Amino acid sequence: MQADDLIRSALHRGQRALSEYESKKLLELYGIPVAREELSHSVDEAVSATDGLGFPVVLKACSAELMHKSERGCIELNLRSKRDVHEAYERIIRSVDLELEGVLVQEMVPGQRELVVGLNRNPQFGPCVMLGIGGILTEVFQDTVFRIAPFDMVEAKDMTEQLRFKEILGSFRGQKPADMDILCRTLIAVGRIGLELETVSELDINPMIITPEGRLVAVDALVVLKRDGNDNID
Amino acid sequence: MITSIEASPLYPIANPKSIALFGASNNASSMGTSLLDSVLDLGFEGEIYPIHPKEDQVQNHKAYRSALDLPKVPDLALIVLPTRLVPETIDACGRKGIKHAIVISGGFKEVGGNGVKLEKDLIAAAKKHDMRFLGPNCIGVANPRRKLNTTFMTLEGGPGFIGMASQSGSFVTQMFTYLSQYAMGFSTAFSVGNEANIDIVDCMEYLGACPDTKVIALYIEGIRRGRAFVEMARSIVPKKPIVAFYIGGSEAGSRAGLSHTGALAGPDKLYDGIFRQSGIIRARSIMEMFDYCWILGALPRSTGRRVLIQTHSGGPGAEAADACGRAGLELPSLSPEAIKRVRPLMPQTGSISNPLDFTFGKNLTDYFSEIPKALLEEKNTDYLLFYFFTPSRRLKRMLRQVGVPPDQIPEQAARLVDFQSDTILRLIETHDKPFVGFTFQSLTDPLLRKLVERGVPIFPGPQRAARAIEAAYRYTRLRDKILASVSQE
Numbered sequence: 001m002q003a004d005d006l007i008r009s010a011l012h013r014g015q016r017a018l019s020e021y022e023s024k025k026l027l028e029l030y031g032i033p034v035a036r037e038e039l040s041h042s043v044d045e046a047v048s049a050t051d052g053l054g055f056p057v058v059l060k061a062c063s064a065e066l067m068h069k070s071e072r073g074c075i076e077l078n079l080r081s082k083r084d085v086h087e088a089y090e091r092i093i094r095s096v097d098l099e100l101e102g103v104l105v106q107e108m109v110p111g112q113r114e115l116v117v118g119l120n121r122n123p124q125f126g127p128c129v130m131l132g133i134g135g136i137l138t139e140v141f142q143d144t145v146f147r148i149a150p151f152d153m154v155e156a157k158d159m160t161e162q163l164r165f166k167e168i169l170g171s172f173r174g175q176k177p178a179d180m181d182i183l184c185r186t187l188i189a190v191g192r193i194g195l196e197l198e199t200v201s202e203l204d205i206n207p208m209i210i211t212p213e214g215r216l217v218a219v220d221a222l223v224v225l226k227r228d229g230n231d232n233i234d
Numbered sequence: 235m236i237t238s239i240e241a242s243p244l245y246p247i248a249n250p251k252s253i254a255l256f257g258a259s260n261n262a263s264s265m266g267t268s269l270l271d272s273v274l275d276l277g278f279e280g281e282i283y284p285i286h287p288k289e290d291q292v293q294n295h296k297a298y299r300s301a302l303d304l305p306k307v308p309d310l311a312l313i314v315l316p317t318r319l320v321p322e323t324i325d326a327c328g329r330k331g332i333k334h335a336i337v338i339s340g341g342f343k344e345v346g347g348n349g350v351k352l353e354k355d356l357i358a359a360a361k362k363h364d365m366r367f368l369g370p371n372c373i374g375v376a377n378p379r380r381k382l383n384t385t386f387m388t389l390e391g392g393p394g395f396i397g398m399a400s401q402s403g404s405f406v407t408q409m410f411t412y413l414s415q416y417a418m419g420f421s422t423a424f425s426v427g428n429e430a431n432i433d434i435v436d437c438m439e440y441l442g443a444c445p446d447t448k449v450i451a452l453y454i455e456g457i458r459r460g461r462a463f464v465e466m467a468r469s470i471v472p473k474k475p476i477v478a479f480y481i482g483g484s485e486a487g488s489r490a491g492l493s494h495t496g497a498l499a500g501p502d503k504l505y506d507g508i509f510r511q512s513g514i515i516r517a518r519s520i521m522e523m524f525d526y527c528w529i530l531g532a533l534p535r536s537t538g539r540r541v542l543i544q545t546h547s548g549g550p551g552a553e554a555a556d557a558c559g560r561a562g563l564e565l566p567s568l569s570p571e572a573i574k575r576v577r578p579l580m581p582q583t584g585s586i587s588n589p590l591d592f593t594f595g596k597n598l599t600d601y602f603s604e605i606p607k608a609l610l611e612e613k614n615t616d617y618l619l620f621y622f623f624t625p626s627r628r629l630k631r632m633l634r635q636v637g638v639p640p641d642q643i644p645e646q647a648a649r650l651v652d653f654q655s656d657t658i659l660r661l662i663e664t665h666d667k668p669f670v671g672f673t674f675q676s677l678t679d680p681l682l683r684k685l686v687e688r689g690v691p692i693f694p695g696p697q698r699a700a701r702a703i704e705a706a707y708r709y710t711r712l713r714d715k716i717l718a719s720v721s722q723e
Contacts, residue, residue: 125460128504146507148464154719155511162510 003029007199007225015064016225019101022064023221027205030189033182034218037106046089047082049105056080056108059088061096067222078108109217113168113175114207116144117186117218119194121201127194129187133165134207141165149191156184169210176214183216201226235469236443243366243432244440246334248377248422250310252281254301254332256323257314257339258292266314267293268386269338273312276383283308301326310334312374312384317341320370321355328363335360336384337369343428344371357430365431372427373403376410376420379446385425394419395531396524397447399437401426401455405520412521415677417687418528421446435462442470448531451523452478452514454505464512468716471513475530475709478514479523480505513712515705525698526705528691533668538616539707540566541700542609543589545621546601551589554619554672554696561700563707565589566614575608602654603661610665617703622673622692624681626651648680655684662690668706672699 003026010018018026024034036053039062040046050057061074073095076088085105092103116134121127125148132144145162147155160169160183169178186208193200202224209217239245253273257266270284270293283304284292291297298304301311301323311327313320313335320339327335342353353370360367368374374384378393387407391414400406403425413419421444424437434452441447450470457463467476482505509516515530517523541563545551558565565588568576573586579600580586583593590609592601609618629650633643662669671692673682682692693699 122460122504124457125464125504125508128507144503146504147511148461148508151511152719152722154715154722158510158715159507162507 003193003197007197010064011199011225011227013064016227017064017067018223018225019062019064019066020060020220020222021062021101021104023203023223024218026193026223027189027218027221030193032186032189032205032218033216034221035106035109037104039102040089040105041102043086043089046103046105047085050082050085053105053107057085058104058106058108059085059092060104060106061092061098062101062104063096063098064101065098066096067224106219109209109211109219111175111209111211111217113172113178113210115168115183115210115216116204116206117190117208118205119190119200119203121194122148127191129159129191129194131159131163131187133163133168138206147187147191149194151188151191153184153188156187159187160184175210175212178210179214179216186216186218199226200224235466236439239440239443239445242436242440242443243334244368244375244424244436246309247336247366247368247432248375248382248424248440249380250280250308250334250382252283252306252308253278253310253312254283254285254298254304254308254327255312255314256285256301257312258284259286260289260292265338265386269312269314269384270295272383272386272388276378276389277381278383279381281308301330301332304330307331310336312336312338314338317349317352317370321352321359324356324359324365324367325362328359328365333363333365335365335367336372336374337367337427337430338372338374338384339369340371340427342370342430353428353430360431367431368424369427370430372425373407375422375424376406377422378419379421390414391417391419393421393446395421395446395448396423396451396527397421397441397444397449398423398451398453399426399434399441400424400451400453401429401434402453403427405453409520409524413524416524416528416691417689418524418531421448429458433458435459435466438463438466438470438476442466442474447474449474449527450476451527452476453520453523454478454480455482457508460508464508467512467514468719471709471713471716472720475526475713476512476514477517477523477526477530477705478509479517479520480509510712513716515708515712517705522698522701525693525702528693529668529670529702529706530709532689532691533670533706534666535710536616536668536706537710539704540564540615541617541619541703542566542568542612542615543619543621544592544601544606544609545589546592546594547621547623548591548593550621550623550672550674550696551591554621554700555589557696557700558619558703561697561704563700563704569612569614572608572612572614576605579604579608599654599657603657606658606669607661610661610667610669612667616667618667618669619696619699619703620669620671621696622671622675622682624651624654624675624679626680651681651684655681659685659688659690663688670699670703672696 021039038049056078059076079085114135116132118130127149133141143164204222205218258270284297286297289297311332342349376383383389385407390410406423406425441450541558543554585591
């Protein structure tokens with residue numbers, strides 16, 4: 001199976017986590033909508049990626065070692081031309097002193113509403129799926145709800161109704177309500193990842209953006225791996 | 235999921251016909267002696283065999299040297315011995331053919347060190363003989379209908395409809411008197427202790443099948459068989475409600491949890507989700523848990539959350555309306571039919587809206603009869619929330635004012651109380667609409683006491699009433715959610 005292969009080769013390379021690019025590949029295999037993106041290995045590749053993606057785009061340094069990107073100058077947002085992309089690519093290469101898997105060129109997904117979807121494991125309950133208000137204010141709102149996997153659409157819907165700020169999922173300042181069917185399927189799929197892939201110890205989709213049209217798109221993701229032996233995954 | 239309690243390993247533990255008791259002696263201060271006394275005090279009707287290595291008689295009962303000397307195989311072994319003796323005692327019980335035990339003794343896993351090893355020995359000894367046991371480090375079981383009380387505390391109050399499984403023994407024993415204030419009681423209550431063999435999930439299964447249990451109460455510090463817990467709860471909730479109080483969420487709470495039974499406490503938010511997924515109603519305190527049990531066990535089930543408030547005083551009515559709003563309940567308007575029925579009964583000063591405020595009534599009897607009758611028949615509401623203020627001295631003063639001779643006042647007052655309570659009880663019992671009372675008086679007031687003893691929930695203050703009504707509404711939502719999942723499969 002492809003998901004197994006993806007993880008096995010990452011473990012083989014000694015990674016503690018999947019890179020952002022690999023993480024989203026895994027999500028895609030489980031039917032979770034992710035941002036369109038290409039992994040580039042040179043300025044030229046990055047620039048020509050925009051031919052398919054259009055503008056604006058985002059550039060992100062991509063490495064399994066980079067679990068928290070926002071504070072390290074490795075993201076360049078809202079790039080509107082090939083020249084912007086060219087310059088941003090070079091800034092990223094200069095500011096990051098890690099060996100990179102490449103630089104991600106990603107569609108810039110519009111929308112102010114951000115969710116977080118996650119997976120963790122509990123010794124008594126097994127894989128637990130989390131849904132919350134995401135983005136940079138995740139810790140401020142601390143509005144998160146949990147379910148243990150597996151669960152069905154009825155339970156997934158109930159999970160969304162348990163959010164304190166559930167109004168974010170409805171019509172909002174002229175923006176359409178979130179696609180609840182896709183959101184519920186995403187929650188169930190994350191639970192399936194927990195049940196089917198024992199080597200995934202934790203997973204974060206943050207943010208999952210709700211676009212003004214109500215589409216849901218996983219914009220950033222992190223899959224933490226459990227390695228064999230007595231390695232401490234915390 | 236079992237269909238009969240007799241299929242549960244807890245059946246012989248909660249319904250034994252004969253008990254071998256290890257640890258009772260003629261030393262009045264020992265815990266085992268106190269326990270034997272407690273069993274006898276409730277009038278246990280089965281046979282009791284004290285086991286003692288030296289004595290021939292223990293508290294006027296013939297004693298036996300060991301389990302192997304017993305004249306027959308008892309249903310249950312009740313063990314209150316020093317920790318180190320427990321594994322070998324279980325082994326002796328097993329050799330005799332005893333299949334069920336309660337191990338009251340502590341000093342096992344919860345203290346660490348050698349206790350961990352002793353608990354393993356205990357588990358192994360039971361396994362060797364296919365024995366099932368409750369505990370260790372618990373206080374056992376109370377089943378008032380069977381006159382069984384294996385706790386060392388006196389069982390006060392009668393049997394009731396609350397089936398309890400608790401990770402604290404105190405919330406079994408120390409709730410006997412608390413519940414009897416509200417004329418509530420346990421159908422069966424289990425203290426699960428370290429859950430080395432039988433755990434809280436087994437207790438839920440028993441209580442789910444127990445015909446005397448209308449509502450299940452859980453005190454939880456940590457759940458070990460997480461997934462089994464969720465599945466068990468979801469199989470019970472379509473038939474009867476489960477209410478839980480969970481400690482371990484806050485930092486302070488989780489420290490208490492760890493030191494108490496060695497349970498692993500999970501984060502508060504995770505348990506919040508797990509309870510909701512399980513269809514369990516979460517309470518914020520022990521008292522609130524029993525408030526919820528009161529409504530869920532005593533009242534006919536209503537699926538809605540519309541509440542009509544009847545009061546004769548502005549402040550308490552307004553407070554009740556505020557409490558309902560905060561609890562997420564709805565205050566519907568009266569239907570034209572109800573308004574038409576109520577209007578002739580109301581004084582000029584009264585207010586025919588919601589709350590319906592009788593103020594200083596024309597005829598106080600109407601407050602307890604015709605008005606609640608109209609409101610109980612009102613289709614626009616799911617509950618009637620009724621304010622009680624029935625001070626007996628005021629009643630006596632009124633009788634004096636209307637010229638009743640002083641020597642007849644006590645009797646007349648008692649008769650009036652009986653009349654009022656009988657009137658309202660008849661209404662409550664002949665209507666399907668749930669009736670909930672609230673008051674600021676003591677529930678020892680004669681009128682209130684009579685109603686409470688007939689199963690009418692009357693809460694101290696409207697907040698507790700409103701939150702309990704909301705819990706009943708939550709139950710129907712949780713139940714419907716689970717039923718929707720089941721029908722989807």
